[in-house]
Amino acid sequence: MRVALVSVGDELLTGDTVNTNAAWLGRELSDRGVAVERTTVVPDRTADIARVVNEYHAEYDAVVVTGGLGPTHDDVTIEGVAAAFGRDVVESKDALDWLEEHGGYSRDDLTERTGHVPEGARVLPNHEGVAPGCVVMSCYVLPGVPDEMQRMFAEIEDEFAVGSRHVEVVETPEPESALLDRLASVQEEFPVKVGSYPGENVRIRFTGTDPDLVAEAAAWMRERVELAGD
Known part of the structure; x- marks a missing residue:
């Protein structure tokens, strides 16, 4: 809709x-x-x-x-x-x-x-x-x-009421320009919406109607970036 x-x-x-x-x-x-x-x-x-x-x-x-x-x-x-x-x-x-x-x-x-x-x-x-x-x-x-x-x-x-939306967010201190290849790869790997939003940390937002796919995409990214607060 x-x-x-x-x-x-x-x-x-x-x-x-x-x-x-x-x-x-x-x-x-x-x-x-x-x-x-x-x-x-x-x-x-x-x-x-x-x-x-x-x-x-x-x-x-x-x-x-x-x-x-x-x-x-x-x-x-x-x-x-x-x-x-x-x-x-x-x-x-x-x-x-x-x-x-x-x-x-x-x-x-x-x-x-x-x-x-x-x-x-x-x-x-x-x-x-x-x-x-x-x-x-x-x-x-x-x-x-x-x-x-x-x-x-x-x-x-x-x-x-079309369907529930599920969201996961990964934050990293790495600059957005350094993340382009990984952002493209996760988008190819998982059929979820991926967005990145610069700020004090870059917030990578994963959105979709399948909670398992959203969680898997976020986990994939967490394994491949420096996480904020680490």
Whole structure:
């Protein structure tokens, strides 16, 4: 399963807010065996959201959009997603009924745009806030507030359950340039994903769905490099 992440918000582009949602979703999805192949930040503009969602929906198995849900003038994610699929924005009776029954809100408590979703969308209740999420085709629209987004993702995580991911890491003080032959050899020897990341030590990361193969690849490398801390 190939997935693209779209984060909506001017504050993410200006650096006023750190995009922790993309990092969190990347880890959660990768741990389920999902290939996260694109992460993009777009401004609070309907046309930009529509363009990116439309493009990614055609290319990937699923698109996860976070942010821009709410009642203010710059919360335009619903409008953007609706435009991407050529749908109208409509009031959702399911969303409003849920907010009234479970959230304790009366219709008078809610702003005019609360509970609006693209026509035909499946509503995702917001257990930690007010603005609902939704699913349109294979596009999942989640809140930008981290607690709300994480709780909502927990409600749909089974829809991304491809398979468990297993990870092993080998750290070495050897420079990355000196490891190229061994990195190429271990990749040829074992059908797992191998990545190297320089820092104080080089971290060699082995990832795959078969825990035995991941462990064997890491053990192969440990026998052939100087290990950090030795």
